[in-house]
Amino acid sequence: MSAHASHAPAPKRSGLWDWLTTVDHKKIAILYLIAGGIFFLAGGFEALLIRLQLMYPESQVVGAGLFNELITMHGTTMIFLAVMPVIFALMNAVVPLQIGARDVAFPFVNALGFWLFFFGGLLLNTSWFLGGAPDAGWTSYTTLALNQYSGRGVDFYVLGLQIAGLGTLIGGINFLVTIINMRAPGMTFMRMPMFTWASFVTSGLILFAFPAITVGLVLLMFDRLFGGNFFNPDAGGNVIIWEHLFWIFGHPEVYILILPAFGIISEVVSTFSKKRLFGYSSMVFATALIGFLGFMVWAHHMFTTGLGAIANTLFGLATMLIAVPTGIKIFNWLLTMWGGQITFPTANLWAVGFIPTFTIGGMTGVMLAVPPADYQYHDSYFVVAHFHYVIVGGLVSGLFAGLYYWWPKMFGKMLNEKLGKWNFWTFFIGFHLTFFPQHFLGLMGMPRRVYTFLKGQDLDVGNFISTIGVFGMTIGTILFLVNVVVSAKGKRAVADPWDGRTLEWTIPSPPPEYNFAQTPLVRGLDAFWIEKMAGNKGMTPAEPLGDIHMPSPSFLPFLMSVGLFIAGYGFMYHNYVVVVIGLLVTFGCMFARSVKDDPGYHIHEDEIEEKGVKA
């Protein structure tokens, strides 16, 4: 840190204002978790309604139109507004700590990323009250998503996702730079914890995948709002372009989601087996390879589009290849547990439950990669079952594992173990009950996204069981919320509750705002474990104790996002005064940010020691 920095006192902010202006990655993590959690509940409620509608044949719980809004919003919400933010919550909470950094590379951008996501998601969800939610499916295939065939809801989809996507994109850049530039001395790339590695690859995928959807959404916006003809076949447009752009983004997105879960499982399994991760370097290699191959296979979502035998076969074979690095991961986890002393706190239950569940999802993935057979699976309930095994059974299990594991670090409180186990078992059993029968429903001829099914097609039993399972998942989710409330009054967490192996466990729970009083010196993989084995009480510092420079809080990220939020409505309702006002707010904030340098503030040496002793 610069020796010239000003010695302004730490700004005192409290309550709501503190949260609206924070640039601290740990607080932003909590914001992401809360917002993502709320959207998760909304998406879950939508799922509940979907399954209630499909509990019996020809039922009328919700109408045909509302059902399509529900499935569209369920998919869009869960992917963009629920699991992505919770992943970002864990990345924010953990990655800087795991690499021994005091903050991310761009704290201001970090806050901006959160608020853009938040207001984008809010914009999308206000559609429920402003004439109906989008109803063209989360994939919004054209021409269904054009004006002639769907309502204003799709405008909310276009603008909401555009704003939220921008937030995700800059978040990805931020983590890339953080991981490349901000590692503590000795923390080489091949000593980074697996979760950090996964976050690194995921951020890279975000950087190269999101611009494709940005373009797709711009084109769709032009078609819907400004008379463009990209997807209008009557004026020379081509509907397949949307499919390509969507899936060039959409397939890497799947790996953007699942790689962090792989990272979490690696951390949790290793910690609770008391062993180092088996085959660390092959794990790193597999992660990078999955990320790379993830860009080569988007057209496997389009096998029935009519791309022809050659394209389908090539994309099919490329897709199968991904099974190899994924298999490496599964066997490495099993071998990590082999010879260990495995304990089963809730975090590890989720991680261990992940392995068979994800294996099933991966297996059906390979089956789907066979194009001729996919012609039968495609757009049937088989696919619904497959991607829920990957995203719920895989990713959501991983996120729960991560939350139970890092909750003490994030909040300084332990989650209740008894409630946690009930949470796991109800959710786990409910999950399999819901989605396992759906494989067969699909093979028996049930297309996906149908609001009802007729009697006399032998689809009744499977659908009924599937709906029953949802109740289990609902109870599990409620138990988690109860656990959060109960734990707020529960046991205080110590710095290292799990006998951890990585740097985040060397500092108090929750960490002080500067994370590390002194930047640690890293001497190998599992940096903390090495010190423990050497009989040291903590890390060796890499620098003397001194003043710590911190970035100032700022209200600008919030305002900038509000500006785009306002402009979004202006675009939708063709009110250009509102557009200009919104954009002026946003660009005004950018102007202010550029002109006025942030001097930051210092935490004085004495204060650090004092806090250090207290913690």
Added chain:
Amino acid sequence: MATHHANAVLPDEPEKATLEGKNKILGFWLFLGGETVLFGSLFATFIALRDQVNGGPTSQQLFDMPLVAAATLILLTSSMTSVMATLALHKKNLKMIQVWLTITVLLGIGFLALEIYEFVHYVHEGHKISTSAFGSAFYTLVGFHGGHVAFGILWIILLQLSAVKKGLTVVTAPKFYLASLYWHFIDVVWVFIFTVVYLMGMIGGKVG
């Protein structure tokens, strides 16, 4: 970021002297990587749709080589002047930075003026965003680039004005450096637009 006294001695390569500066430069390179995908998607869309004129004017009928060549020349020259600005930055010569950037901005404005003239002209000939898929793809791709140029001009002007007060420091140096990097990027994009949209459009035929 810290405030600096204007008379403090600047290190060599002042844009990379602080961790913040290094972070910004790396982050900006990554951002440009994302921008490449963005323009790549737009180019792919354009190539797929460039023959779909839907009864409207074709690219052969529309494009006017001298005008586009002039625009290209102007923008390439501005790329060179922005390099001169970066060289001046390495010599820590604020005055020369300002001179070169002013020329860059003026050239950028000239380019934009030509482009606006060109668009107005096309619209009069019945080539609009709503005419055909070709029209939509053309205005989106070229317009996106034009928007980038406009943003770049405003950004550089802003940096120039604030540098009058702040001077050249380890805080302002990375900003100048990034603006120049950005300007190069949009020049490179223009070279592709010139080739793919204009040259390939004028030789005609179904190339793509």
Added chain:
Amino acid sequence: MKGWQQFWRQLSLFGLLALVLTGCGKDELSALKPSGPVAAMQYDLMKLSSAIMIGVFIVVMLIFTYVLIRYRKRPGQQGIPKQVEGNHALEILWTVIPFLLLIVMAVPTVTTGFALHEEYPKEEALQVKVTAHQFWWEFEYPDLGVATAQDLVLPVGKKVQFHLTSADVMHAFWIPALGGKIDTNPGQENKMWLQADKTGIFYGKCAELCGASHALMDFKVEVMDQAAFDKWIDGMKGVQSKDPAVATSPGAAQGQEIFNKSCLGCHAVAGKGGKLGPNLTNFADRERVAGILEHTPENVAKWLKDPQKEKTGNNMPNLNLDDAQVKALVEYMSTLSVK
């Protein structure tokens, strides 16, 4: 641990469930009961790939179970487990074996893939043009000069080359028992061939979200022997080359009058009428009303009274017919037959 017993009980329950469910697929609908060479090839690939995958799963689960039982921390267990960095031999093993398994799958994937994309000219296959609409199916036999809708009539044991497109949004054409699906893209033509080896009725579905009543965009495939098919074609051709026959009974005649005034603009009958709605030449012969309702006079009446109630968002307006008009129309429409 109690939890694990529960887990295994759960898993065996699923196995049982799986068996029950596979047994239950309906012959007319299930992809697991192939009735033609395309569906059979696809079913073979499904069996091959799931067999390999289940094999892998069993291996994973065996190791998984062993590890969880054997290496649980025991009460009072002390010391630190050996920190194993990795094992090159093992890691190579589980890179190479999956790779080999994939090659086993890849070979039939490639051969079947190309076989399914074969295109057959009219000398070798019946040519059928399929146009998907919100929310119904139009079928034309261009070489035979016949057009119909909703019920696709095919000869048994003969290859059928489909040419598919859409009139509005994207749909997907799927007859699970005969073979996989393909999208119908507006402004483009896709091709696919199928063949039915059994006579009878098969169920067809739209498999791409296409609007409010996507779920109700069903159609039926009636497979008959060649003689019956030829007879059907002759019947259709005979009727469609002429103007609609004049109804004889007074009720039907009244219905025809209403039909000519209010319906013929969109619906064709015999050689006359529009193409915006399904061709109704052989309406009375069809399996279902609007592809979904059982074919009874009551259901025809129900549909005519309020089409939006039966199929939300379809393009047929409510004609505000009174009961007498509906009755007459139903009577007329029951005469629309080529059998």
